[in-house]
Amino acid sequence: MKKYLITSKEFYTNNSESFCSILQKQFKKHKPHYALYRDKLNKNYDKQAADFVKTCSEFENIKSFIHQNTKLAKELNATGIHLTSTQFEEIESAKELGLEVIVSTHTYMEVLQAQKLGADAVTYSPIFSSPGKGEPKGIDDLKKLLNICDIKVFALGGIVEKAQIDLIAKTKAYGFASIRYFQ
Template sequence: MKKYLITSREFYTDTPAIFRTILYEQFTKHSPDYALYRDKTNPNYNIQAAHFVEICKEFKEIKSFIHRDVKLAKETGASGVHLTSTQSDEIEYAKELGLEVIISTHTIDEVLTAEQKGADMVTYSPIFASPNKGEPKGVEELETLLDICKIKVFALGGIISHEQIELIKNTKAYGFASIRYFY
């Protein structure tokens, strides 16, 4: 099962030297397969994104993704872009630039739309209770989705324990994504 580490300013800070150190430590400790630079408030987002991609490249097995910004993902040499659920119209453009595309989804219809438009993967959330993310879908709904779609699905939302990861491992999910688990 694949692991997808998502950064958050709350845990990873926006000071470049500290960010790089924390990221390096977490990559070494958890060995994620995918990593996303996501920071909605950093005034130096582009600079930090470049640091992020640089660190990911030191870990050759980690694919790097930039949140929301297709052009920045291409400019930094990231593996791909992670689009929000409202950006499905940008999937084709990102693919034309040679980027892998992960898109956030919260409904089965959004997953099927992302699949039809050519996204490579989706995150589906929230599976478990997560702050300010609404009612959790649960593992049963995740299993229902996985029986319907063919796209690779990362379970996301409220994943903080090994027990939750084991529940996801027992499904056909491609992997799990988390912020708090990796910090």
């Protein structure tokens, strides 16, 4: 099962040196296959995104993704872009730029739309209880979704312990994505 590490400003700081050091330690400890730079409020977003992509490139098996900004992802030579559920119209242009595309989804309809538009994968959330993310969907709902779609699905939301990952591993999910599990 694939692991998708998502950064958080609360954990990774705005200091470039500290950010890269913490990121390297987490990559060595958890060995994720995918990593997303996500920090909506960082005034130095472009600089830290560049540090993020550079740090990912130091690890042979980590695909780097930038949140929301397709142009920046291409400029930084990131592996891909992680789009929000309001950015479906950007899937095609991101693919034309040679970027892998992951889309945040919260309903079956969004998952199927991302699949139809050519996204490479989706995150589907929240699977477990997660602060401020609404009612958790649960493992049974995830299993039902996986029976009706062909796109790669990362389970996301409230994943903080190995027992939850073990439950996800018993489904056909491509992997899991988390912020807190990797902290």
